[in-house]
Amino acid sequence: MTRYLRSFKLAVLIIFTLVCLLSCGGGGRKNFVISESRSYEASLFRQNCAICHGPEADGKTLSDGTLVPGLRQGEFKYRSAGEIYRHISEGGNGMVPFRNQLTEREINMLVEFVQSDLRGGVR
Ligand code: HEC
Helix, strand or coil: CHHHHHHHHHHHHHHHHHHHHHHHCCCHHHHCCHHHCCCHHHHHHHHHCHHHHCCCCCCEECCCCCEECCCCCCCCCCCCHHHHHHHHHHCECCECCCCCCCCHHHHHHHHHHHHHHHCCCCC
């Protein structure tokens, strides 16, 4: 009985350690929460992009039926910084152009935001 209890305690300890490792470690930027970020680019996103891409960039269907893709995962259409820059600047396929609303510097910040914060460096 004591032996049984000891291995039970050990099992509980191991499970606890595993759960802790899974929830505390790793993950990192994948769990970037836009609504909680105080960064300038996150606020640019909230002001200009969330209306179509959703508050956490998970994508959305607009009232006119336009399917707006999520920016975090999936098959990315635009991968390189140049492609993403051009898409934000020129728009297209249902996305509005931002070249007259945002400065070059702000668009570059959003490119970095998409690539690092949202996509976690997957290019
Ligand atoms: C009017 C709605 C709308 C707004 C506002 C908008 N988008 Fe988009 N966005 C879209 C649509 C629709 C697409 C899909 C375009 C396509 O398929 O080529 C898209 C695509 C993208 C993509 C490419 C995703 C991929 O698969 O590679 C990026 C990156 C992006 N948007 C970033 C932004 C950023 C950053 C902002 C804010 C500055 C923004 N969008 C604002 C509608 C919008």
